[in-house]
Amino acid sequence: MVALVSTVAYLGLEARAVEVQCQIAPGLPGFLLVGLPDKAVRESTQRVGAALTAMGLALPPKRIIINLSPADLPKEGSHYDLPVALALLAAMGVVDAEQIADFVAVGELALDGRVIPSPGVLLAALHASETGKGLICPAAQGSEARWASGVPVIAAPNLISLLNHLKGTQVLPVPAPGVVEAPPRGADMRQVKGQETARRALEIAAAGSHNLLMVGPPGAGKSLLASCLPGILPELTPAEALEVSMVASVSGTLEGGRISRARPYRSPHHSASIAALTGGGMKVRPGEVSMAHLGVLFLDELPEFQRQALDSLRQPLETGEVTVARANAHLTYPARVQLIAAMNPCRCGHLGDAALACSRAPRCAADYQSKVSAPLLDRIDLHVEVDPVRAVDLALPPPKEGSTEVAARVARARQVQTARLEGVAARTNAELDGEMLDLHATPDEAGHRLLLQAAETMRLSARGYTRILRVARTIADLGGAETIGRIHIAEALSYRRQAPKA
Secondary structure (H helix, E strand, O other): OEEEEEEEEEEOOEEEEEEEEEEEEOOOOEEEEEOOEOHHHHOHHHHHHHHHHHOOOOOOOOEEEEEEEOOOOOEOOOOOHHHHHHHHHHHHOOOOHHHHOOEEEOOEEOOOOEEEOOOOHHHHHHHHHHHOOEEEEEHHHHHHHOOOOOOOEEEEOEHHHHHHHHHOOOOOOOOOOOOEEOOOOOOOHHHOOOOHHHHHHHHHHHHHOOOEEEEOOOOOOHHHHHHHHHHHOOOOOHHHHHHHHHHHHHHOOOHHHOEEOOOOEEOOOOOOOHHHHHEEOOOOEEOHHHHOOOOEEEEOOHHHOOHHHHHOOHHHHHHOEEEEEOOOOEEEEEOOOEEEEEEOOOOOOOOOOOOOOOOOOOHHHHHHHOOOOHHHHHOOOEEEEOOOOOHHHHOOOOOOOOHHHHHHHHHHHHHHHHHHOOOOOOOOHHHOOHHHHHHHOOEOHHHHHHHHHHHHHHOOOHHHHHHHHHHHHHHHHHOOOOOEOHHHHHHHHHOOOOOOOO
């Protein structure tokens, strides 16, 4: 007899069906696991054996073979422990094989028989929902699994209670869906004094989900401006929140099943590697660009990042997804992020102040800024100079408008975009392309003439030309204009600078 239990393998944000097959046959005693497992999966035989011993069950003195089918699909992670144990118990006749055939099982086993959390339960629950099955998972992740609607969830704290529940001698409580966390309160734009141009650029970036680069001396408020951005962005829709939570689930950071409607905000240190930014490692996990999906990726001190690491972001910024290539698999993660970057004009940071600038100015500025490649700069929609803040500016009262007022205008502009893009894949103006760009971002005659003149003078690339139209569309939306005019094109051009040579 061969006992069968369903589980999943995670490939990016896709859960692939895996069948755990267990056969107990006469022969020399042994416990063999096959099916292209990695080291963590191969070690599950030891954890399962110890967990059964803790329950008072001994492995039969026969040849035990576990096959993870399909055998050519790589298997990674510790979540195979529970389905392997259930398949073995079904082959031993301890549990009813037909009863567990209606469930997908995931979870790691401790040596004492406890079922402990493992990454990716939300993806497994969504897979179970699609296949019409229930889910058996760790008790600590039952609330996470319940976010997949209509899926019967058995959340077991340990293997004994799970067996008793299946036999009907104990009833495990039905887990409640995790709570929806209130968005955290960040910095308010009332804290930003002066910097009217930068405040305006930040509002445009928020309204259209555009990439933004701020260049200015140390202490000018670049990091403060970036920290204000989450407070003026609209909350995630329920569908977007689930999408973001799937990334958090597969990375193992979705604690307690709590889902937040706040947009992700990631700020990696400039020592981050390519794998840290785009994903990878021995056990492939999403990188910062995927953890910031549908949110903000803030890169402070941009030229201090490794140039190769920065250039690895070029493809995700263009396509909204990142593919991690390995010899035996290609994993794709979503990466639709809004890049906010900040940098000093030169290494000393005081290029515009003759009293503080170093002796190599202005050559040091060209050398420092050339660390960021021109193709990456070309993918940034808004470039703004952040002037130093004077003491007299700090003594002024706070601005009349704070994050609440700015967020209201941003929300109205986003509502216009949502209505305009209903039924298409694009969510914001930053994603307009092809026919949608021609349909919704074609300027009037005066604006078209100005754009053509500027394109020739500034030697804009095709990408730069397109991004100016997108920004102009957002500026028009903020002003309540149906058509993009010359004034909108002019303002969009004011935020564009010709990228330095690579």
